[in-house]
Amino acid sequence: MKATPSPQQLKHEKQLAAEAALRWVRSGMLLGLGSGSTAALFISQLGAAVRAGQYQIQAVATSLASEALAREAGIPLVEPRRGMRLDLTVDGADELNTELQLVKGGGGALLREKVLATAADYLLILADSTKLVPQLGRFPLPLEVVPFALPWILDAVAELEGKPVVRMSRQQPTEPARTDQGNLLVDCHFQSIPDATSLARHLQQIPGLVEHGLFLGLARAALVAQGEQVLVYTPGAEPQSLPGFSAFP
Numbered sequence: 001m002k003a004t005p006s007p008q009q010l011k012h013e014k015q016l017a018a019e020a021a022l023r024w025v026r027s028g029m030l031l032g033l034g035s036g037s038t039a040a041l042f043i044s045q046l047g048a049a050v051r052a053g054q055y056q057i058q059a060v061a062t063s064l065a066s067e068a069l070a071r072e073a074g075i076p077l078v079e080p081r082r083g084m085r086l087d088l089t090v091d092g093a094d095e096l097n098t099e100l101q102l103v104k105g106g107g108g109a110l111l112r113e114k115v116l117a118t119a120a121d122y123l124l125i126l127a128d129s130t131k132l133v134p135q136l137g138r139f140p141l142p143l144e145v146v147p148f149a150l151p152w153i154l155d156a157v158a159e160l161e162g163k164p165v166v167r168m169s170r171q172q173p174t175e176p177a178r179t180d181q182g183n184l185l186v187d188c189h190f191q192s193i194p195d196a197t198s199l200a201r202h203l204q205q206i207p208g209l210v211e212h213g214l215f216l217g218l219a220r221a222a223l224v225a226q227g228e229q230v231l232v233y234t235p236g237a238e239p240q241s242l243p244g245f246s247a248f249p
């Protein structure tokens with residue numbers, strides 16, 4: 001059995017993936033900035049490169065937390081506007097498979113993450129070695145839900161056989177967690193998701209469910225760090241080592 005990487009090894013892998021992602025960035029790009037610890041490492045490296053004059057870029061962030069990080073890092077931010085297309089969104093994931101189907105939302109930012117994943121011509125995912133799984137579902141699937149609809153959504157998820165748990169706030173453990181939009185989060189324990197497309201279709205039909213954390217057909221590439229190596233996964237292809245990869249945006 002493969003040994004579980006230590007927290008230091010995981011941080012190192014995230015750092016390697018974040019560093020590698022800079023190869024996808026070009027001056028003049030409008031970028032989407034993801035959320036979570038891996039995306040935060042990317043934001044700080046991108047900020048350093050921007051401050052060093054290496055790139056002139058603009059960005060939109062997927063969460064208030066990432067917006068604050070980007071501002072601190074010196075990355076120019078713009079507001080969403082009509083007709084806006086992003087050249088590249090760089091984000092983390094809670095789980096991914098080799099088809100680049102993703103589970104996201106462990107940090108609660110899934111709604112804006114999906115908006116910026118969909119608005120981008122190229123979604124690049126950064127992952128440490130623990131995130132790549134043979135089948136999705138070990139990580140509980142997050143949902144963002146309108147508070148009024150919560151009881152019916154819990155019933156509907158239970159019918160789909162995903163044990164629903166309302167996420168609680170880390171700061172105030174007796175209060176439910178709130179998203180940047182003021183909505184609630186429900187984590188659904190499916191254990192395994194053999195057919196993500198069918199599950200997504202069912203979830204989309206539940207009224208009051210604002211967004212689910214299945215990201216299907218959106219990622220163009222994933223950088224998965226394993227030890228000292230970074231492998232580039234693209235849907236339906238064998239992984240390639242980074243030095244040989246040429247299909248940048």
Ligand SMILES: O=C(CO)[C@H](O)[C@H](O)COP(=O)(O)O
Pocket residue numbers: 034035036037038039091092093094103104105106107108109110113
């Ligand atoms: O979806 C997300 C936040 O909503 C993150 O991308 C996901 O939780 C991964 O986080 P980390 O990079 O900290 O492991």
